[in-house]
Amino acid sequence: xxxxxxxxxxxxxxxxxxxxxxxxxxxxxxxxxxxxxxxxxxxxxxxxxxxxxxxxxxxxxxxxxxxxxxxxxxxxxxxxxxxxxxxxxxxxxxxxxxxxxxxxxxxxxxxxxxxxxxxxxxxxxxxxxxxxxxxxxxxxxxxxxxxxxxxxxxxxxxxxxxxxxxxxxxxxxxxxxxxxxxxxxxxxxxxxxxxxxxxxxxxxxxx
Amino acid sequence: xxxxxxxxxxxxxxxxxxxxxxxxxxxxxxxxxxxxxxxxxxxxxxxxxxxxxxxxxxxxxxxxxxxxxxxxxxxxxxxxxxxxxxxxxxxxxxxxxxxxxxxxxxxxxxxxxxxxxxxxxxxxxxxxxxxxxxxxxxxxxxxxxxxxxxxxxxxxxxxxxxxxxxxxxxxxxxxxxxxxxxxxxxxxxxxxxxxxxxxxxxxxxxx
Amino acid sequence: xxxxxxxxxxxxxxxxxxxxxxxxxxxxxxxxxxxxxxxxxxxxxxxxxxxxxxxxxxxxxxxxxxxxxxxxxxxxxxxxxxxxxxxxxxxxxxxxxxxxxxxxxxxxxxxxxxxxxxxxxxxxxxxxxxxxxxxxxxxxxxxxxxxxxxxxxxxxxxxxxxxxxxxxxxxxxxxxxxxxxxxxxxxxxxxxxxxxxxxxxxxxxxx
Numbered sequence: 089x090x091x092x093x094x095x096x097x098x099x100x101x102x103x104x105x106x107x108x109x110x111x112x113x114x115x116x117x118x119x120x121x122x123x124x125x126x127x128x129x130x131x132x133x134x135x136x137x138x139x140x141x142x143x144x145x146x147x148x149x150x151x152x153x154x155x156x157x158x159x160x161x162x163x164x165x166x167x168x169x170x171x172x173x174x175x176x177x178x179x180x181x182x183x184x185x186x187x188x189x190x191x192x193x194x195x196x197x198x199x200x201x202x203x204x205x206x207x208x209x210x211x212x213x214x215x216x217x218x219x220x221x222x223x224x225x226x227x228x229x230x231x232x233x234x235x236x237x238x239x240x241x242x243x244x245x246x247x248x249x250x251x252x253x254x255x256x257x258x259x260x261x262x263x264x265x266x267x268x269x270x271x272x273x274x275x276x277x278x279x280x281x282x283x284x285x286x287x288x289x290x291x292x293x294x295x
Numbered sequence: 296x297x298x299x300x301x302x303x304x305x306x307x308x309x310x311x312x313x314x315x316x317x318x319x320x321x322x323x324x325x326x327x328x329x330x331x332x333x334x335x336x337x338x339x340x341x342x343x344x345x346x347x348x349x350x351x352x353x354x355x356x357x358x359x360x361x362x363x364x365x366x367x368x369x370x371x372x373x374x375x376x377x378x379x380x381x382x383x384x385x386x387x388x389x390x391x392x393x394x395x396x397x398x399x400x401x402x403x404x405x406x407x408x409x410x411x412x413x414x415x416x417x418x419x420x421x422x423x424x425x426x427x428x429x430x431x432x433x434x435x436x437x438x439x440x441x442x443x444x445x446x447x448x449x450x451x452x453x454x455x456x457x458x459x460x461x462x463x464x465x466x467x468x469x470x471x472x473x474x475x476x477x478x479x480x481x482x483x484x485x486x487x488x489x490x491x492x493x494x495x496x497x498x499x500x501x502x
Numbered sequence: 503x504x505x506x507x508x509x510x511x512x513x514x515x516x517x518x519x520x521x522x523x524x525x526x527x528x529x530x531x532x533x534x535x536x537x538x539x540x541x542x543x544x545x546x547x548x549x550x551x552x553x554x555x556x557x558x559x560x561x562x563x564x565x566x567x568x569x570x571x572x573x574x575x576x577x578x579x580x581x582x583x584x585x586x587x588x589x590x591x592x593x594x595x596x597x598x599x600x601x602x603x604x605x606x607x608x609x610x611x612x613x614x615x616x617x618x619x620x621x622x623x624x625x626x627x628x629x630x631x632x633x634x635x636x637x638x639x640x641x642x643x644x645x646x647x648x649x650x651x652x653x654x655x656x657x658x659x660x661x662x663x664x665x666x667x668x669x670x671x672x673x674x675x676x677x678x679x680x681x682x683x684x685x686x687x688x689x690x691x692x693x694x695x696x697x698x699x700x701x702x703x704x705x706x707x708x709x
Contacts, residue, residue, distance in 0.1 A: 116445075118444050118445045118448070119444075122444060133345065137344055137345070137551055138547065138551070138557050138560070139557075139560065140556065140557075142347065143345050143346075143347075146345070146346065146407065146408075146411055149408065149410055149411075152410065152414070200560065201560075201563065203563055203566065204560055204563075207566070218637060222429055222636055222637060223425060223429060237532050237533075237536060238530075238532045241532070323652075325651050325652045325655070326651075329651060340552065344551055344552070349554065350552050350553075350554075353552070353553065353614065353615075353618055356615065356617055356618075359617065359621070429636055430632060430636060
């Protein structure tokens with residue numbers, strides 16, 4: 089049950105981030121709903137298709153309702169949300185933390201290899217945001233903000249490792265999510281990035 | 296049978312719209328075929344994957360044949376088609392109207408919830424065009440032309456509501472398609488759009 | 503067994519091409535891994551989802567290991583690889599040749615129509631690269647380099663035709679791959695392109 093509530097929370101928070109992206113482009117209400125759905129449901133849909141599980145929002149309309157609520161709420165109050173400043177960044181970090189462990193948890197529960205569970209955890213967390221950015225014709229956040237997928241990776245690995253060590257899954261979820269959030273928070277706070285190869289600044293004009 | 300013929304017509308019309316997009320970019324014949332396939336088969340493929348039905352064009356090669364015909368026809372006669380002016384916009388509206396009800400119909404027939412049927416109707420109608428635009432590196436039409444997904448939504452809702460009211464499915468398809476076409480036609484004719492939030496014009500430069 | 507080794511080789515080569523794309527954008531190590539996965543596994547994943555086969559890398563972690571190796575190798579030695587000049591173009595041609603026949607082979611083996619096998623061969627070969635380019639916000643290679651999908655098409659058709667003529671599948675794979683590689687090599691060497699319709703140069707600014 090707790091897992092279910094966390095999942096709903098993650099969907100809500102990611103839908104909010106999508107709706108705010110729609111707001112930046114001054115889209116209409118329908119656009120808010122569509123762009124809110126992409127990050128909120130995209131990653132989990134992708135995961136379920138790959139591991140051949142029934143797509144999670146087909147049988148439980150609550151997920152769609154959360155997205156709709158987030159979209160309408162943002163449509164009405166976006167100015168207030170924007171004034172809250174860094175709010176979106178932290179909400180996004182919370183969604184990332186929840187999705188990476190919950191994606192790994194579902195994949196493990198279906199009997200897949202731990203390595204696959206880690207990959208699916210990362211994908212659940214980042215694919216939706218990639219699709220949102222691609223549809224909005226932006227270079228995905230994951231290519232711009234360095235320690236993003238890495239944080240999801242740390243969270244998913246922690247969860248899978250703890251479960252392998254016989255930790256109770258409910259506790260492992262919290263620890264995994266906390267690891268991901270801490271890594272992401274540190275990256276936001278101190279603008280960390282992974283080592284890069286030396287050389288000139290990124291070539292934005294393509295190959 | 297009528298549903299089948301309408302489905303083929305929708306595929307043909309959307310393939311035409313894809314091939315014309317390829318023509319605008321002066322692609323070669325192979326590009327015409329590839330870009331024609333995306334809007335014509337993309338939405339339905341996505342729907343079938345999500346609801347875990349066999350992908351519709353795997354077992355019936357007629358769909359691929361329609362796309363091929365549309366691509367070759369456009370390759371030969373594109374100048375004539377361009378001279379026909381607004382033609383593409385109306386063909387696209389017809390495809391939109393057919394796909395939104397047929398997508399909802401197939402989803403309902405597989406026993407899914409009416410709300411899911413509406414969403415799948417909209418997705419069948421708009422996802423192919425989004426993929427076409429994303430591959431061509433354009434901001435999708437759906438983000439630029441306001442009452443587009445909304446028209447598909449109106450059509451799918453009408454169809455699902457009529458079926459819930461025990462209307463014959465064949466009749467409901469025509470009415471649903473007519474509702475979608477009317478909404479889209481009104482939007483084209485009077486350049487309607489959904490209410491937007493006030494503020495400066497859209498920020499094209501990203502977040 | 504040979505098919506399996508060729509498949510791994512194709513994955514490795516495509517992962518290399520993805521990692522080099524990540525290098526051009528000065529991404530961090532995690533970006534290298536993510537962008538390496540897209541072309542290497544994207545096409546086959548898409549094929550398996552469409553024909554409803556289990557996704558090939560879920561049950562055999564060797565594929566993921568190849569991608570990881572290619573990404574790390576490129577991260578360490580990318581300057582050397584870049585100095586090798588045209589190397590990437592030929593590696594990409596080899597990957598294209600392997601994937602188009604192996605995609606067709608798998609689809610045929612599952613009992614699908616030869617026409618479907620050809621399409622799936624082409625998709626296995628080109629979809630991963632399209633996704634890589636779309637995520638990197640570039641216009642896909644397939645829209646810029648003309649005889650690319652066409653080469654994959656030639657290879658897949660050759661393979662399917664030879665199998666239909668009762669040729670041993672192992673031999674048909676080599677001939678099909680050779681046909682694809684020859685077509686692609688000729689296109690690279692003499693900058694061939696399919697016939698285009700006359701008119702002004704491509705409009706890069708959208709419709």
